[in-house]
Amino acid sequence: MSETPKFKVTIDNISIEVPAGTTILNAARSIGGEVAPPAMCYYSKLQDSGGKCRTCLVEVSKGSEKDPRPMPKLVASCRTTVMDGMEVKNITSEKVIDARKGVVEFLLINHPLDCPVCDQAGECDLQDLSYDHGTEGTRYEFKRRTFEKEDIGPYISLHMNRCIMCFRCVFAADQLTEKREHGILDRGDHAQISTYLSKALDNDFIGNVIDVCPVGALTDRTFRFKNRVWFTKPMDAHRNCSNPKCCGSVRLWMRGDEVYRVTARKDEWNEVENTPDGKPGWICNECRFEKKETKDWVIEGPTQVRRSSVISQGHYEGTKPTPVLIDTVMGRKPQYTIDIHSVSDVNRPEVELSKIDGPAHSDDFKPTQSDGGLKKWTDKLGKG
Amino acid sequence: MGVKLLLEHDKVEGIRYYDTYRKNGGYRAAEKALKMSPADIVEEVKKSGLRGRGGAGFPTGLKWSFLAKPEGVPRHLVCNADESEPGTFKDRYLMEFHPHLFIEGLLISSFALGSNTTYVYIRGEYAWIPDILEQAIDEAKNNGWLGKNIQGTGFDCEIYVHRGAGAYICGEETALIESLEGKRGNPRMKPPFPAIQGVWMRPTVVNNVETLAAVVPIINLGGDEYAKIGVGKSTGTKLMSACGNINKPGVYEIDMTISVEEFIYSDEYCGGIRNGKKLKACIPGGSSVPILPANLLLKTAKGETRLMNYESMSDGGFVSGSMIGSGGFEVLDEDQCIVKHTMTLARFYNHESCGQCSPCREGTGWMYKILKNLEYGKGKMSDIDLLWDIQRKIEGNTICPLGDAAAWPVAAAIRHFRDEFEWHVLNPDESQKRNYGLAHYADPIHVAASA
Numbered sequence: 001m002s003e004t005p006k007f008k009v010t011i012d013n014i015s016i017e018v019p020a021g022t023t024i025l026n027a028a029r030s031i032g033g034e035v036a037p038p039a040m041c042y043y044s045k046l047q048d049s050g051g052k053c054r055t056c057l058v059e060v061s062k063g064s065e066k067d068p069r070p071m072p073k074l075v076a077s078c079r080t081t082v083m084d085g086m087e088v089k090n091i092t093s094e095k096v097i098d099a100r101k102g103v104v105e106f107l108l109i110n111h112p113l114d115c116p117v118c119d120q121a122g123e124c125d126l127q128d129l130s131y132d133h134g135t136e137g138t139r140y141e142f143k144r145r146t147f148e149k150e151d152i153g154p155y156i157s158l159h160m161n162r163c164i165m166c167f168r169c170v171f172a173a174d175q176l177t178e179k180r181e182h183g184i185l186d187r188g189d190h191a192q193i194s195t196y197l198s199k200a201l202d203n204d205f206i207g208n209v210i211d212v213c214p215v216g217a218l219t220d221r222t223f224r225f226k227n228r229v230w231f232t233k234p235m236d237a238h239r240n241c242s243n244p245k246c247c248g249s250v251r252l253w254m255r256g257d258e259v260y261r262v263t264a265r266k267d268e269w270n271e272v273e274n275t276p277d278g279k280p281g282w283i284c285n286e287c288r289f290e291k292k293e294t295k296d297w298v299i300e301g302p303t304q305v306r307r308s309s310v311i312s313q314g315h316y317e318g319t320k321p322t323p324v325l326i327d328t329v330m331g332r333k334p335q336y337t338i339d340i341h342s343v344s345d346v347n348r349p350e351v352e353l354s355k356i357d358g359p360a361h362s363d364d365f366k367p368t369q370s371d372g373g374l375k376k377w378t379d380k381l382g383k384g
Numbered sequence: 385m386g387v388k389l390l391l392e393h394d395k396v397e398g399i400r401y402y403d404t405y406r407k408n409g410g411y412r413a414a415e416k417a418l419k420m421s422p423a424d425i426v427e428e429v430k431k432s433g434l435r436g437r438g439g440a441g442f443p444t445g446l447k448w449s450f451l452a453k454p455e456g457v458p459r460h461l462v463c464n465a466d467e468s469e470p471g472t473f474k475d476r477y478l479m480e481f482h483p484h485l486f487i488e489g490l491l492i493s494s495f496a497l498g499s500n501t502t503y504v505y506i507r508g509e510y511a512w513i514p515d516i517l518e519q520a521i522d523e524a525k526n527n528g529w530l531g532k533n534i535q536g537t538g539f540d541c542e543i544y545v546h547r548g549a550g551a552y553i554c555g556e557e558t559a560l561i562e563s564l565e566g567k568r569g570n571p572r573m574k575p576p577f578p579a580i581q582g583v584w585m586r587p588t589v590v591n592n593v594e595t596l597a598a599v600v601p602i603i604n605l606g607g608d609e610y611a612k613i614g615v616g617k618s619t620g621t622k623l624m625s626a627c628g629n630i631n632k633p634g635v636y637e638i639d640m641t642i643s644v645e646e647f648i649y650s651d652e653y654c655g656g657i658r659n660g661k662k663l664k665a666c667i668p669g670g671s672s673v674p675i676l677p678a679n680l681l682l683k684t685a686k687g688e689t690r691l692m693n694y695e696s697m698s699d700g701g702f703v704s705g706s707m708i709g710s711g712g713f714e715v716l717d718e719d720q721c722i723v724k725h726t727m728t729l730a731r732f733y734n735h736e737s738c739g740q741c742s743p744c745r746e747g748t749g750w751m752y753k754i755l756k757n758l759e760y761g762k763g764k765m766s767d768i769d770l771l772w773d774i775q776r777k778i779e780g781n782t783i784c785p786l787g788d789a790a791a792w793p794v795a796a797a798i799r800h801f802r803d804e805f806e807w808h809v810l811n812p813d814e815s816q817k818r819n820y821g822l823a824h825y826a827d828p829i830h831v832a833a834s835a
Binding site: 050052053055056057072073074076079098099102103105106107109110139140142145164165169184186188189190191303 | 551554568573607698734735737738739740741743745746747748749750753770776777778780781782783
């Protein structure tokens, strides 16, 4: 293997060495924690993705060792490669925080904010982003943009109102399936994901668009309104799938002995994990939509959720975000994850789902008399 | 009379056709250029100091020298004729009335850059111009100026006219390239720049119509002579398309040494404000550059006379200056409403946003809605600050310059005409019946004594 030169890059005062050609975002991800800028449209497993959502903007305060001039504008870290000696400011830059706040506001002004009825809630990138970088309340006083509902088949449900135009599903269909059947119609603020003639998306691997969608625009129709994600326990499982392109390693979202949903295995950045042979672990429609019984699967054990999101709130070992050295980021306190228990009564804070060997049942999720949870709830309801 | 280079033969009957054009000295520059080496032509263009006439004003010679020349990979020259900026119509004039001048410029530039296949990407709304161009291309071909082995030099060049489907965004060079390839006209991320990987991933130069036409006088005169016309880094002549409340709207060639005042009031150019009204404001370079009130337009913040060139027009940055941009000179008289005008522009940018990146897609629509409220007497005082904040969050944070282009007019209108916006909020009923008028926008500005 030819020798790739290593570049030294400093992000939020933390220096690392990465191979030349690495993007700033991926360099930051290798540091981890909140040094990694949020990404709504970039997806490392999809070629050409990124650059569109503008949430990963960072400030380059020093271009490189050779040319130390700072870059005049904020740059999209997902599409800008590092140079030797580059210095980048992410959460240590007021400009970045301000711009990111603006982008989140732009993404939310036309979003329906229907999280209470959205199946993506609890594992939604936009939800996390809004908690981290959004503001309370909105300055938008106009009617939100809406689209006509379109039926795209029995497996996938499309909610165009929730879409943030990340283009990920378009890239996924281009790169994973034989023929892309959906795309972007129109332009500007009325651009939409559509099949044009309302046809059903039909391809063995089209289900993966659900996994790449950062919001609730594309959700699993077989899981629709069945359960909230935080009331299901994820288990790693595999089966011998006959489709040669399918990796067969999946995540089952279970409650009791019931399999509610099947997804690909995702990593801490909410991207599909690589299989041991280094390929992205996309799964076929049969595994995803048709195998909803425990007997179909060889269950390996509880998933170690590493993602910082609502679904990970204290229920899984090792889910706390990588502690960021506060002194290196100029005393800025981490705010990467919210503590869901401080704003909501869902789940029991003391239960670690990953410590329960088998499936988790209702009792494991609902507050009980013993911890005063139910009383707290009924008190609240009485007052409300 | 200023120097006329591009429109020298403007009044000659039938200059549109090959024979007349040739009789009036046409294709003389091409004859000369085909005997030179491509590198020498690039050198002449560099010496001429020619700056891109499409809006950004980037030095053309420098842009040409960036073109990558890998072995065995074809290179392309693409002419950006997607002139969609409201207020700009100079390229249309050139293509419609001087097609052979344009084709001669294309030929010389193609030869200099080594492009054997050159494309003209023309906006779909110019529905009749491709026919004119294709007729002229046929004439040039029949006379041995295009096709195989041009004038026995062994150089081959074909020019294709590609019709766009009518999108402002396709005037952005990478979106234009995408559209030319037959894809959705979304701007690409840079780098890679088109000079390295442009159309079909081949090295590409994208230039404006006027820029390429200006190569003809540069070769005729020589780069050094051309650079003597004009002032400072604003060399040569520039076409201005003047419109609005003036007596003589039209396309004028200026040599960039005249003052703005002369351009507006002299009979050679705009011929003064229509109906004896007073000048209130002006957008000097196409709808996306900052609007200036009359006092800042005629004099800079330092009290100097403002001239019609790149440097003088941008004197004072965006705080008290503007840009010459693409040369779309829009004049507003005392009866015009700045709020309504800004709303119209915001509607345009909202309509033309490609929808690829979030700040522009969502922000342009938001700005338009707020401006609509302000215009129709439903605005609030806080809306003005909100508008300012929105434009600030769009500017510089988007993939392509359309975000900036949408943000600048709003920013400049609030910066210079804030009291007119406030008047709209405070007098919602009155603002529906009459305009704010000239107010103090033409008053002499106080110049701070230099220390």
